Amino acid sequence: MDLALPEIDGFAATVRIRSHEDLHDVPIIAISAYGELGVDDQLKTDPHPAGFSAYLPKPFAPEKLLNLVHLYLPKSGRI
Template identity: 35%
Template sequence: MSDTLLIIEDNEQNFYMMRFLLEKNGFNVIGAETGREGIEKAINIKPDAILLDIQLPEMDGYAVAEELKSLEALQGVPIIAVTSYAMVGDRERILRAGATGYIEKPINPDTFVTEINSYLDKSRD
């Protein structure tokens, strides 16, 4: 059975690239365009991991990560920030909010799936 990943991303091109790479490597991918939609889908599907953009409409990724981490049903589900926020302190801020990991955009197609797998492997240990 393949892992199910939830991608919370409002940029269609970024979502398409991540989905393409992940599905090509056997993942089941579900998308959400807003933080609120992502939280609802996470609760309903209980994905194996959540890929989270920080710059989202209505509710930013920091707030989404905090809420996801507070939900008992999602404890242990890795939250991986995939974001163009790469200024000093951004990585630490999203990790404090509840993210497990951080991948900078633009993603590297040659290493992206390996990075995602490393977070999944750590969550299974």
């Protein structure tokens, strides 16, 4: 979930997803280039209050995202 979406930010989109009964447990990985705004430190420390399963700051190696997908996908069994 990119935090800088054009119509709705990633925080608000995550809240909507989490509020849906069938989607509340789907893993959501936050991705952002907002490190300079303090979001980076806050989400690295604890991504859960925002509703994210994990946080990955940009730029990142594709392998890091793939590792997180493998980490969370088996837990939910859903894509």
